Amino acid sequence: MNRLRLWSLLLAAVAVLNGCALFTLRKDNTFSQDSCLITGEVYAGEAVKRPILVVAFEKVDGRAEIAHYAMLHEPGPYELLVRKGRYHVFAFEDADRNLRLDPGELAGIVLGDGPGLSIDAPAGGLVPDMAVVLSRDPEIRRQVPADILARSAAGGFRRHSTQAGAPIDLNDPAFSAEEGVRGFWSPLEFFREHGANIYFLEPYDPRKIPVLLVHGAAGSPQDWRYFIDHLDRSRYQPWIYSYPSGARLKGVSELMAAKVNHLHRKYGFERLYVTAHSMGGHVARFALAHGKIGKPGMKLLFVSISTPFGGEELAETGVSQSPAVIPSWKDMVPNSEFIRLSFSRKMPPTIPDYLFFGHRGSRNPLRPNNDNTVTLESMLDPRAQSEAVKVFGFNEDHVGILNSAAVMAQYKAILEGVEKQDADPGRANRKGKVRFRYAVGEVSDAPPLWMWLMFIPADTSRAEFTLSPDPLKADQEMGPIREGAYDVGLLAWGYRVSPAGVKADVAPGGTAEVSLSLEPQGMVGGRITTGLKKDDLYWGFVPHVADSRIASISLTGGGVQRKIVPRPATRGEAIRSVMDNRDFFWKDFFIFFDLPKGRYELRIEAQGFRPFVQAVTVDPKIIHAPLKIALSPQD
Structure with a gap:
């Protein structure tokens, strides 16, 4: 089965796909273009140690029909993949795994911004930030269809949590080579069954450094068995990112980053070593180079193995000639939009980057020098080489x-070298924590x-950063945080924060106090994206509008006239605006603060796009999630 995962054989197989395989691939693509990823987080005001089910359903002819559901092993982020439509989402703990809400179990509903708290899921893209709070409130429980999942769910109880950090057995068939191939040919079907997740092989241990392993095209977690077996498990803990490798790469890269950041918020680890094979190197590099992973002071390492950084000409052949195209092929075409976007940012010099490649390839005169799958020219792309601390070649093929x-x-030597270089007996003592109360x-x-x-x-040579508190904990410790003086503020959606900022001195081994007060305030804001072209419609794939193209964002109504004209701003300037409760726009996000109750017209002007106009209702005592705005290109 390893050989079947080779790019060349997979692409060659397109030419001889039987009718059934073509039908399956086309069906998966059609569903993918017509589907949307709903993401959010489940919160609980009390400890929950039992499975949590998150369910999306729609009402069809007066009946409630399940669209998708996910299982979590604890409160935290979730992902649901649904067809275009209007949905209700709820969550509940399922102590006895009978797929129904029983007396005594916690439940909650998502506060959607549509009729009856519903969520509008467009074709393609993403609906983020859909939060749900588990409670014992009888009114909430009455709104949850208690037995709809037990009546509708096929296949019984899901075995694997899609919550980051879920424990697995590597021998489970769900993580086999066969499933990896299915994730390549049928990414939507794979995601709906397995999701995309970072899995643990052992409970988290703060004494061990996490090593995140990212497989390649048609790969699976079991590809890493040799690495895992030979890793010093007394010093390192392997984490495995399992994802449908046929999906668009930007989406699965950003989802991987979100999973890492959730784990960092929970465990506060200070090091992460990312190791990726083949196409997985693109998934990992995009997240690292674009700052999607990590906080200031975190020690990161990147090792790529046989990654076609320059793309793959056979993917271009597949896109142009195949009657059905695997979505990730579009991203692997040489000079694709994804590859250009990825390399538009260099790998930060703070992240050591090592490049491994193999050169035991085929002797096919029609195929340039290769490792039996990927060309050396692509693996040794000058952009990737220029970022690498060192490049290592091996007499191995793509799988071997x-x-x-x-x-x-050589891999072990690099890990040991990085640790020695960073070794500093006093480093851990130069960090403290913040006790945050509101x-x-x-x-x-x-x-x-x-x-x-x-x-x-206060030290202007250091970068600003943000942390995500647990909103249901009014008193919590956060960290570790590098020692020093800080101005600390809070963005709490729908609330005014006072004081605007607090001075906090984080001492080595100490805990600084940050106490803030919150009062409801009217707010309008959200993220600006661009509508997807038909060929680019894909779940989780969200193209953002370049901030330089946004001309103005205005809000009028009830005697209020506000206008934001974007200007170049640093991250620090954007944070300062939020702390001071001043209207702002940064990158793709905007906020109007302190609005009285009323109805307003939101208007966005952007170069190359049709004007966006939407009526919004503001009531400081009714909170909605940030808006999701998709601009339409001009004809």
């Missing part, structure tokens, strides 16, 4: 390089579910 004693020996004066219809604690270092 993951089972090589020589490769493993109090809500007047209660709105929802707690402050969308919260970001913002840090501006």
Whole structure:
């Protein structure tokens, strides 16, 4: 089965696909273009150690029909993949795994912004930030269709949590080579069954450094068995990112980053070593180079193995000639939009980058020098080489390089070298924590579910950063945080925060105090994206509008006239605007603060796009999630 995962054989297989295989691929693509990824987070005001089910359903002819559901092993982020439509989402704990809400079990509903708290899921793209709070409120329980899942779900109880950090057995068939191939040919079907997740092989241990392993095209977690077996498990803990490799790469890269960041928020690890094979190197590099992973002070390492950084000409052949195209092929075409976007940012110099490649290839005179799958020219793309601390070549082919004693020996040497270089007995003692407390004066219809604690270092040579508190904990410790003086503020969606900023001195081994008060306020804001072209419609794939193309964002109504004209701004300037409760726009996100109750017209002008106009209702005592705005290109 390993050979079947080779790019060349997979692409050649297109020419001889039988009718059934073509039908399956076309069906998966059609569903993918017509589907949307709903993401959010499940919160609980009390400890929940039992499975949590998150369910999306739609009403068809008066009946409730299940669209998708996910299982979590604890509260936290979730993902649901649904067809275009209007949905209701709810969650509940399922202590006895009978797929129904029983007396005594917690439940909650998503506060959607549509009729009856529903969610409008467009074709393609993403609906983020759909939060749900589990509670014992009888009114909430009455809104949850208690037995709809038990009556509708096929296949019984899901075995694997899609929550980051879920424990697995590597021998489970769900993580086999056969399933990896299915994730390549039928990514939507794979995602709906397995999701995309970072799995643990052992409970988290703060004494061990996490090593994140990312497989390639048609790969699976079992590809890493040799690496895992030869890794020093007393010093390192392997984490495995399993994802449908046929999906668009930007989406699965950003989802991987979200999973890493959730784990960092939970465990506060200070190091992460990312190792990726083949196309997985693109998935990992995009997240690292574009700052999707990590916080200031985190020690990151990137090792790519046989990655076709320059793309793959055979993918271009597949896109142009195949009657049905695997979505990730579009991203692997040489000079594709994804590859250009990825390399538009260099790997930060703070992240050591090592490039491994193999050169034991085929002797086919029609195929340039290769490792039996990927060309050397692509693996040794000058952009990737220029970023690498060092490049290592091995007499291995594309698959055998993951089972090589020589490769493993060099890999271990790199890990040890990075640790020695960073070794500093006093480093751990130069970090402290922040005790964050908040109090809500007047209660709105929802707690402050969308919260970001913002840090501006007094030392201007250091970067600003944000942390995500648990919104249901009014008193919590956060960290570790590098020692020093900070201005600390909070963005709590739907609330005014006072004081605007707090001075906090984080001492080595100490805990700084940050106490803030919250009062409801009217807010309008959200993220601006661009509508997808028909060929680009795909779940989780969200193209953003370049901030330089946004001309103005205005809000009028009830005697209020506000206008934001974007200008170049640093991250620190954007954070300062939020702390001061001043209207702002940064990158793709905007906020109007302190709005009185009323109805407004939101208008966005952008170069090359049709004007966007939407009526919005503001009530400081009713909180909605940030808006999701998709601009339409001009004809």
